[in-house]
Amino acid sequence: MIDRIKEIIEQENLKERTKKPKKVHRRWFLFKMLRKHGIIYKNIAEMFNMNHATIIYGLIQVENYEKQKDEIYLLDTKDLNIEFNNVEIILKERDLSEDILNCNNLQALTKIKCRIDNGIYK
Helix, strand or coil, X not given: CHHHHHHHHHHCCCCCCCCCHHHHHHHHHHHHHHHHCCXXXXXXXXXXXXXHHHHHHHHHHHHHHHXXXXXXXXXXXXXXXXXXXXXXXXXXXXCHHHHHHHCXXXXXXXXXXXXXXXXXXX
């Protein structure tokens, strides 16, 4: 499992300093998987070229996102959930027209874009 995570880190360039939500979500998910398998904060931090405080923060965020069933986080980590947890995330079907009509800020528009990218709309 650790070798596969290292492979994903390299393939997706998850060591890169970025605040792009998809990369951040995927990093946080991998933090959780590594901790779940007993890897200490310091070693996780070294894998991502970060410090242990960043790892702790990411783990707290993952817990919050999963508790809230945050749609964007779940979409961004859908394939990782299947690969590592053997769990398929099923989200309710959405109506693109309705979402566009109800879109009233940039955050809502970003969610629509993410849903389109992940094939949520018919």
